[in-house]
Amino acid sequence: MRLFVYEWVTGGGMAGREGRLPDSLLREGLAMVQAVAADAAAARIEVTLMRDLGVPLIGVPSAQITSVDSRSAHDRLFAEFAAEADATIVIAPETDGALLAAVSAAEKVGARLASPGSEVVRLTADKRLTAACLSQAGVPTPESLYLEAGAPLPRDFAYPAVIKPIDGAGSQDTHAVMSVADAPPAYAWPRLLQRYAVGMPASVALISDGTAEPLLLPACRQRLSGDGRFRYLGGQTPLPDALTERAHRLARATLAALPAAVGYLGIDLVLGDDPAGARDLVIEVNPRLTTSLVGLRAACRESLVAAMIDAQQGRRATLSFDPRPLEFDADGTVYYAAL
Structure with missing residues (x-):
């Protein structure tokens, strides 16, 4: 099994552009690509990566890593790797259409995507369209x-x-x-x-095979900066069972409102102060891998990447998770809470 993991920030998405890579996107992108590649390698999946020359070395020794030094090299390598791989996972920010462009380019060369396709990305990358879609379906949003x-x-x-x-x-x-x-x-x-939504910032990720019932992963509490900028600092998992059930209920409703999706999606939520969940809200939908993957991967006893590939191929994986509380930072650092 050959897997091409393309992460836009670290993989040369800005090759040929002026300016430095945004610190927060670089930090989170590096954390995600290393977590995905390491998870895949542990499952004995051959991993191919691209690396922008301005990015620190990607610490996955078993991966095939090709450096990118120009826009033309980026485009050529992306098309080649996406077309040849047995499965492709695209990770990119929605900003300026980067995620949609990368997914569309992968589809153009016939890539077998194990991450959401362009129809889902086109809708959820636009926060206005997402809010309207969810509201029309009766999913609570601000x-x-x-x-x-x-x-x-x-x-x-x-x-x-x-x-x-x-x-x-x-x-x-x-x-x-x-x-x-x-x-x-x-x-x-x-x-x-x-x-502004009052409550506990949280997220829940899922792996979908395009059918109604996804694999729902443990919900996470988000740590955001308190300076009014809402910078993502990291998170912790698992949440108490009652909060997890509320988060999963919103995740199911959100997925049902979207076009058929395959792969990993992350849903940002705020869980309100009503125990029944009457004031819970969906804030955003991320049609891609999210930074919480680094914590979820540490807790999962099986391979999350293998589960994504299974979903792409129409199979449903069985996953189990270590129940011990753990925390993770945006840079990929994971640590278990002290007992």
């Missing part, structure tokens, strides 16, 4: 409003709120807005103004 580039904050919105790019990732250009009198930094593209 009140939101689309703002054109340069548009002022509306006076009649229910503050506090969060303002974010329509296609953002990694909390880039995301800000808390306490009232209409606030002045978030100017932004040259459309944004979404979303009512």
Whole structure:
């Protein structure tokens, strides 16, 4: 089994562009690609990676790693590896259409994707479309409003709120807005103004084979920065059973509202203070691997990557998880909670 794992930030997605790689995206991208490659290698899956020359060495000795030094080399290698692999996993930020472009390029060369395809990515990479889709399906989401580039904050919105790019990732250009009198930094593209959700930030990941019942992974609590920027710092898992069940209920409803999806999706939630879950909300859908994978992989007794490939091939894996509490950081560090 040959697996091509393409992570946009570390794999040369910015080759030929000016400017340095965004720190948060680089940190999380490196953590994800190393976790995926190591998990696959442990399952005796042959892994192929691409590495931007400006990225630190990727610490997976058994992987075949090819360096990328130009845009043309990136495009040529991507097409070659995606076409030849038995399975391909694409990881990229939604920003500026990077994820959709990479997935579409993989589909163009006939890649056998073990991650979500372009139909799902096109919908969920756009936060406005996602909110409308979920709301129409009856999935609880915060009140939101689309703002054109340069548009002022509306006076009649229910503050506090969060303002974010329509296609953002990694909390880039995301800000808390306490009232209409606030002045978030100017932004040259459309944004979404979303009512602030009160509760515990959480996430739940799933592996779908395109049918109604996915493999639901343990829910995670998210650690976010308290400076109004909502930077992802890491998380912890598992949650208490009652919270996990509420998170899984929202995940099932979210998946049912989307086009048929194959592979790993991450769903960001806020679990409210009502024990029955009446104030729980879905914040975003990530149609790709998320950083929580590093913690989930450490807890899983089997291979998550093998489960993704099974899903792509129409098989359903059986997974079990170590129940011990663990925490993980955005850079991939994992540690078990002290007893």
